[in-house]
Amino acid sequence: MLLTPSELEALRGRLIVSAQAYPGEPMRTPTTMAQVAASAVIGGAAAVRVQGIVDVQFTRSAVEVPVIGLWKDGHDGVFITPTASHALAVANAGAHIVALDGTRRERPDGLDLKQTIAMVHEQSHALVMADCGSLADALNAVEAGADLIGTTLAGYTGERPKTEGPDLDLLATLAASDLGVPLIAEGRIHTPAQARAALDAGAFAVVVGTAITHPASITGWFDAAMQA
Numbered sequence: 565m566l567l568t569p570s571e572l573e574a575l576r577g578r579l580i581v582s583a584q585a586y587p588g589e590p591m592r593t594p595t596t597m598a599q600v601a602a603s604a605v606i607g608g609a610a611a612v613r614v615q616g617i618v619d620v621q622f623t624r625s626a627v628e629v630p631v632i633g634l635w636k637d638g639h640d641g642v643f644i645t646p647t648a649s650h651a652l653a654v655a656n657a658g659a660h661i662v663a664l665d666g667t668r669r670e671r672p673d674g675l676d677l678k679q680t681i682a683m684v685h686e687q688s689h690a691l692v693m694a695d696c697g698s699l700a701d702a703l704n705a706v707e708a709g710a711d712l713i714g715t716t717l718a719g720y721t722g723e724r725p726k727t728e729g730p731d732l733d734l735l736a737t738l739a740a741s742d743l744g745v746p747l748i749a750e751g752r753i754h755t756p757a758q759a760r761a762a763l764d765a766g767a768f769a770v771v772v773g774t775a776i777t778h779p780a781s782i783t784g785w786f787d788a789a790m791q792a
């Protein structure tokens with residue numbers, strides 16, 4: 565789905581909420597995730613991010629803001645929209661932005677990132693958000709044609725430490741590198757202050773998932789604090 569440059573620009577400085585439930589969890593149904601996404605929009609989310617083809621379709625119908633779609637297949641290595649066919653399926657489901665693994669790792673279909681992004685651009689109107697784990701990933705992804713760079717995989721690929729909160733050092737480094745495309749802070753942003761700090765470090769927009777949309781985790785944080 566086409567997102568105009570001004571619609572993309574409208575996300576500057578804004579909150580994007582990721583609504584995802586994991587396999588086996590009670591909330592893992594597309595209707596529920598679309599309702600959670602729509603609730604986040606009422607609270608001020610300027611865009612939403614959802615996982616799974618049907619979740620993208622249902623969420624497109626439930627909100628008027630841009631939808632970032634992804635398809636997780638597996639849970640190790642390259643699993644966030646791992647192949648070109650996953651990416652095209654997400655685009656065809658109606659995502660304005662397809663989020664995909666933007667690392668330099670080998671992809672299961674043998675295509676490289678540049679070929680994968682080119683296929684999305686040639687065969688759909690969707691933009692591509694490259695979920696990166698390091699500066700080297702981000703530079704490579706920009707070169708490969710990514711429209712947005714996310715820090716989604718920082719701390720999950722071995723190239724960066726898994727920081728307690730967001731990887732603000734990586735964000736600052738990326739911001740100083742003048743990527744030329746929007747830099748999206750994503751990953752372990754658990755408080756409003758951390759979201760603010762991510763913007764201050766140079767992010768264009770901030771994605772928050774778990775801390776807003778994953779009740780099991782949030783409940784566990786409270787429970788752990790009370791048992792300490």
Ligand SMILES: CC(=O)N[C@H](C=O)[C@@H](O)[C@H](O)[C@H](O)COP(=O)(O)O
Pocket residue numbers: 582584634644716717720750751752753771772773774775
């Ligand atoms: C590494 C990985 O698989 N990240 C996923 C990507 O879509 C999601 O599981 C995260 O919830 C999302 O990135 C938002 O991050 P956080 O939930 O930390 O706010």
